[in-house]
Amino acid sequence: MRFDPQPASYRPDPAILPLAPWLGDPVEAATFPRHDLRFRNDRWARAVGLAELSDAAWVDHFGRFAPLSDNLPQPLALRYHGHQFRVYNPEIGDGRGFLFAQLRDGDDRLLDLGTKGSGRTPWSRTADGRLTLKGAVREILATEMLEALGVYTSKTFSVVETGEELVRGDEPSPTRSAVMTRLSHGHIRIGTFQRLLVLEERDHTQRLVDYCLEHFPGPTPPEDAPDRDNPAVRLLHQVVERLADLAASWMVAGFVHGVLNTDNMNISGESFDYGPWRFLPKWEPGFTAAYFDQQGLYAFARQPEAVQWNLGQLAIALRPLCDAKPLVAALDRFGPLYTAALAKRWCWRLGVAPRGEDADARLVSACERAMREDGSQPDAFFHRHRGGRNANDELAEALQGYAAVEDEAEYWSDDRPETMVIEEVERIWAAIDRHDDWTALTGKIAAIRRMGAAHGEPPVPVGHIRRDRT
Template identity: 55%
Template sequence: MPVSDSYRPEPRFAALGGDYGDPVRPADFPETRLRFRNDRAAATVGLDALTDEEWIKGFGRFEPLPGQPGPLAMRYHGHQFRTYNPDLGDGRGFLAAQLRDDAGRLLDLGTKGSGQTPWSRGADGRLTLKGGVREVLAATMLETLGVPTSRAFSLIETGEALQRGDEPSPTRSAVLVRLSHSHVRFGTFQRAAYLGRTDMLEALVEHARTLYHPGVAAGDAAGLLSAVVQASARLAARWVAAGFVHGVLNTDNLNVTGESFDYGPWRFLPRYEPGFTAAYFDQFGLYAFARQPEAVFWALTQLAGALKPLSDAETLTAALNGFGPAYIGELRTAFLMRLGVKSVGEAADQRLVDTTLALLRAGGDALRWEPLFFDWFSGFASSERALRGPRRGVYQGEAFDAFRFALFEHEPDRPERLEADVFRAAEPEEMLIDEVEAIWSAIDRDDDWTVFNTKLDRLGAAGIAYDFEARQRSEQ
């Protein structure tokens, strides 16, 4: 398969050996119809020059890319809604490839819906097309809003009629490929601990430390935990600032790089609602919007428990105790980023977070989550735009006065971004459930992909306008 000179294969997970994954064969799909390819992401790993036919061979038929060992179903355990499950593992996906990007980071190409594996537990190993469409939309929206996320890389419709209990059946099938910084989960470590394999734990610590947290000293399990704590705090804060609800924060859905991935029953907040849940089966609100930091911390404690054979409890506890302060600091940073303003010190920055949440709470149904950040992006530089816009009637009263005072303490960060056409619109790009369903309805009813593709184009334009990637680079 032809690749560009910038393609750099580096299959490091497979080099760990057979204790960590199982070679598998991808499903032989009756058809492969390319529905989405992320050329921007592909360009970062030297795969953008592939023709559509070559793309389908690589990401629909899974002919191995050059220098790659072939599909590997990763082994892991995990807590699912806080109940330990030792029968997990890649049940409908596999690690297809590992390669370096143009920044030198090691990235994974991982699949979803690519067929049965030894860990399928009787399931069909498939993905519905609707599920694939939803994952592309979620990942693209999160990338737009500056959340560390896997990127949807490819979506190919596969021509099977699937039976599902949670959507009308039979339904169309697809295979998704995501480009992610790592698929080494908290549950990967939990499995090694469950098996009593200290040697496996040591190998995993060195693997994760060397590849993803090189600042950690060799053999320092607590140091690795501390790095993962910091990355996870940042992720939780970015979810909250984006008004995002992941839905299923099990320990097999959190990884060592603090990058969000695997989007099932996700939602974005329509308005400020701390108890808002994404999964219909989350009956007790365990993973509700405002409980996500708690859920991430709980998962981190399970990772710490798995690392006990390699470090003393006091040192691991100290690493865990870093989560609270890190999360608070990251939340301030995330809100400043979303509002497009600069820091002026902890007290003033925290006041801005508090007054923003108070205004969202006071605004109720009249003030959706995303429009507030859109209206006031760049702070006082957007005053005229916001006060003449569709929500001008909401921007009054005590809660607004406190918010405006806190916001105007902060200098705009790169206010020239307001010159983008995106900010001439009355409404921001959102990803509420009604729009998601409308996008799917057009595909399901009429095989019309226009609305889907148009939405992705608009999100791309919004991402360029916000330019959160530049902010994040400056923080690193």
């Protein structure tokens, strides 16, 4: 079953400091008129030794951003470039966030505390560097739901309402403001490497590769992989494996990220930075989350393609460090790794033991057809057919020979599953916005965590960086 993260003492480790002169810019947090603590993730604060902070101390660190002891002396706005909807943009970077602290968990993994909505930076351009409270609430809901569904995701660590009135063109204004802190396993993006390529900073690229291999450790490439001992090749193999699994996990969760630009792809394989995300109302391959994605570039079924394209950009950025052939060999692994991860995760969510590549592929196809034909919402489909129950016709035939996993959780006897479709998100936000009523949010978080416990541990590739398993 899924356990709470292992408690640990506070262990600061600002490992990024040697890279900071060329990787980021020291910045100051904005001064806010108010600091109302709205959410603190004590479940994950225990994992990094911060759960014992009083609310006043918590707000001091995660609302006013007083430095944590022996940690980064000043926040760093990280520098990166990126392809945004396949158009290269060298004018981006942390425009409303920064790296605040780095620390170790109980398994000695290096974790980052980063912000969103903490004020202007050298990369803000014309933006105000702020975050709406609704955006923060949406990120809480996204990360909690994804974690429960087995997705390797950043964790929303803290939300503090800041008392400003923000004007936004895509939602009713003025609207309430907040500053959010997320806990994640690093903030090194594909776009970080792209920036170094454009600036022809080969030595810095090599140092960043070494940093990633040290702090995001993973498996060695297959024995037949060409030039497998080259650090750049080794890193690309690891990132291909992680992002193939990430793409599969989104598909099994019925999740649409919405903005899969190269600056939103993390080298650690973590899903993060939730803007216009949606969960599917029904199994619709062409469903898009972002209203501005007019061409459907990041539609639900195109997410694996988008991730693979982004990995190609990482390979190009690593090209100064090695020949093309071993990088191409690493990229060629994406398809088989994705297919294998999808099958394993699908069986896990359905509550049956995998039988093998061919049978599992047939099962996935049969489930997809069943959802398309009857218009099932994915959460309802997986809940109704947990352990292979309630199946008929083609689905029943595809499930023949599959053994159900042991399920003792009462959740599977509920009449309805937990969902996170847009109507529920809006209902939770409306209670906060109109009546300052946070009970719907806190109740939903508890219900989602109960669902996560019922699902248990998801399958992950050997050597994958994990923060949600103890």
